[in-house]
Amino acid sequence: MEYNEEYIQGLLFEKVAGTISDEDNLIAEQAIAHDIRAREFWETLLVKMKGTRGNSFLSGIDPDAAWNNTQPRFNEIQDSFFKRNRWLLSSAAAILLLALPFIWYFTSTKGTAAADQEQISRQVHLKTENGAAVDLSSDRVVTLGHARFNASQKELTYAAGEVVRKEWATLVVPAAKDYSVNLSDGTKVWLNAASSLRFPVQFGKEQAREVYLSGEAYFEVTKNLKQEFIVHTNSADIHVHGTSFNVNAYDGNRFATALIEGSVSATTKNQNLRLKPGQEVILEAQNLQVRPFDAQEVLSWRKGTYFFHKQPLSEIAAVLSRWFDVKIAWQTPGIAEQAFTGEIDKKLSIEVVLANLQLSSGIKAELKNGTLTFR
Missing domain, CATH: 3.55.50.30 (Phage tail protein beta-alpha-beta fold)
Known part of the structure; x- marks a missing residue:
């Protein structure tokens, strides 16, 4: 069965507003069950109308007044759809008139949401598994799942709470910013500008604690002999044994890890090199090479x-x-x-x-x- 899209959207809007008749509600339910576009519209409508702005919009609508104001304009249009289908409009006019302002409201708030997301992307923010982005540019407390995050302008700390399943989050630091995060095992990570770190909110009981880095970061890893710490990048992985080190992995063709204290190993598909303090490993021509480094030069970005x-x-x-x-x-x-x-x-x-x-x-x-x- 084919459905007139605008007509069905009007019915769905009246349905969410709670003013739909039993007969029209049956049509709306059939459309939701059998038409994918109607179902997607209905699901989006429910989410949109749960907010404060949605409730305010609904409470301000007067269908009778809208019909009284608009009916004379229909009569002015000779041989129009509206005159030729008065039997349809008599039962659906209020629904259609409700749908028109809603469509404006819906598209305008979609634009506002996109603008909000663009604004957040320019600030330090935390991305969740479901794609939500939480602005961390000011002091605030955020609860995500079983974790309670405390954000300041320069640092993110949190309490992981009870672990039901492994939940991941990504800390995103845009250009011109820098930020640090304290992970659940006590490891601290400082992120340079234009960098991101994907990490589990709570490290589980696996053999390794694993995080994913894009960009540059300085790590102070908490020692745990039972759980190795691994930093994954696009070019190589760093296996950590309780240590302080810097990783630069902005570009897939360039990679460097400088060891300050402790021990790390850098690995690719073909190589595995272990470093001593004062050494760094770099990727040149697809090969890892070890050399000494100047700590003042490599770590100066933190200051x-x-x-x-x-x-x-x-x-x-x-x-x-x-x-x-x-x-x-x-x-x-x-x-x-x-x-x-x-x-x-x-x-x-x-x-x-x-x-x-x-x-x-x-x-x-x-x-x-x-x-x-x-x-």
Whole structure:
């Protein structure tokens, strides 16, 4: 059986408003049962009308007044659908008139929800398994499942509560921000700008504690001889044995882990390298290599400073993009491979940072409409 979509939507709106007749309710129920579009509309309508705005909208509707105001306009339209189908309108007019403002309301609130999601994406936020995003840009307490999260402007802590099943969450730190989280086992993780960490709200009784990193983070892992700690990235996995270390995995083709204290192993499909304190492992030409590192240079991001020594401008530009939330463009592509030495202070404005770079290194750059162009 085929259903007129607008007519059925009107019935469903009257159904949720509680003003539908028994006969029309039977039609609505049949449509929900047999028409997938009607069923999807009904399910979405129920969710939308549960909110405060939905209740307020429903309470402000007067179907009789709407029909009295609109009926003369129908009579003005010669040989129209409305005149030729008075028998239909007499029973459905109020429903149709109710549906029209609802469709406006529904689409406008969908736009508002999209705008809200866009606003949240620009702030530090926590994504849940069902796709919800919780803004963490201000102090607040949030309950998700069996966990109670305490958020401040710089740190997320929580109590996991009773574990019924393993629940996952993802901490997302956008460009120009940094943030830390204390995991359920006491491990603390500091996330650099444009990074995310997917973690279980409560580590279970599995042989390993596993998290997934995109971007850069510094870890202080709580020792647990019975449960190995593993950091998964797109390029390699880091197996931890109770330690402090830094992981840089912004790009799938670039990867580095620097060990401060303890012991870690970096593994790919073909390699397994164990580090000693003061060593870092990097991925070059699809192979892991071990070398010493400068702790001040590698860890300076935690204090809002980026030191670079004979590094290509492409890497420096990537940091500027993440720290100051700008897009990068190259007017002269070859300049991206030129090496420079200096530092970037995140506490300064990007205009001051660019001025310092141009004075110290001769870099030519222009910032316009959120795009940083190197010449």
